[in-house]
Amino acid sequence: MDFFNDGESDKGLLDPNSPKLRGIHRSLRADPLKVVIADEDKLLVDGLSSLLATWEEFELVGVAFTYEDAFALVRRVQPPVVLMGASIKGVPCADAVARICSAYPQTRVMILASMGESGLVLDGLRAGARGFGSREEISGNRLRSLVWALACGDIAFSGSLGTQLQGALLGDGGLSEDYLKNERYIASLDERERSILALLEEGCTNSEISSRLYLSEPTVKKTIGSILRKLHVENRTQAAVLYAKCN
Structure with a gap:
């Protein structure tokens, strides 16, 4: 089930804000669909909360900034859908997903992940998560259709990693061990390091970065040193190549 138009002209798809679509949603459920959000990024949580508040078919019943708090919320309200970050405070989501899915099989988890977290997403899907959304690529309307897909029992993938992840789950070698290892290395980078790494991949000099x-050039140089250590590479060229392979 996908009510999202992706900006393309197609008379067969409903506008996500149309009264007709709202009527379909109301006919599918008498009560709003309960949703829990669990993520360490407060800005993301606030943004998702605001979006859910604009859609009358959903009810945000709680937010959590740790996996323990997320499990407590799920235990209390037992929502049909949980939107969960791929990692919180450096802890991967897989154990939290497995715990929720084992205790409350009627609750479906969708993982929200950033660039470089496909390995964490794959582990989460194997632990029982039913969907994946890319933080960088997902739109409001796309999120709306993904949540509905999960609630209806579908497996919902969104973002450029979707095809690779589905292939890996089907056992066709979509993601190699080296790829997953490199993805985990990239996932260890902070926001500034990722921004600089992206510019290294473009071939930018320290001055251009x-x-x-x-940023000051000494800061750029110091951060590049940190990137090389975290990626287990010897120079900026190797770092750029690794980044390119994972994107």
């Missing part, structure tokens, strides 16, 4: 990110 400094100008584009409004």
Whole structure:
């Protein structure tokens, strides 16, 4: 089930804000669909909360910033859908997903992940999660259709990693061990390191990176050193190649 138009002209798809679509939603459920959000990124949580509040067919029943709090929320309200970050405070989501899915099989978990977290997503899906959404690529309307798909029992993938993840889950070698290892290395980078790594992949010099990110050149140099250590590579060229392979 997908009510999202992706911006393309197609008369067979309903506008996500149409009265007709709202009528379909109301006919499917007498009560709003309960949703829990669990993620360490407060800005993301606030954004998702605001979106859910605009859609009358959903009810946000709680937010959590740790996996323990997420499990407590699920135990208390037993929502049909949980939107969960791929990692919280450096802890991968797989154990939390397995715990929720084992105790409350009627609750379906969708993982929200950033660039470089496909390995964490794959582990979460194997633990029982039913969907995946890319933080960088997902739109509001797409999120709406994904939540409905989960609630209706479908497996919902969104984002450029979807095909690779489905292939890996089907056992066709979609993600190699080296790929997953490199993805975990990239997932260990903080936001500044990821921004600089993306510019390294573009071939930017330290001076150009400094100008584009409004950082001092000593800071850029120091951060690049940190990137090389975390990626287990010897130079910026190897770091750029690794990044390119994972994107």
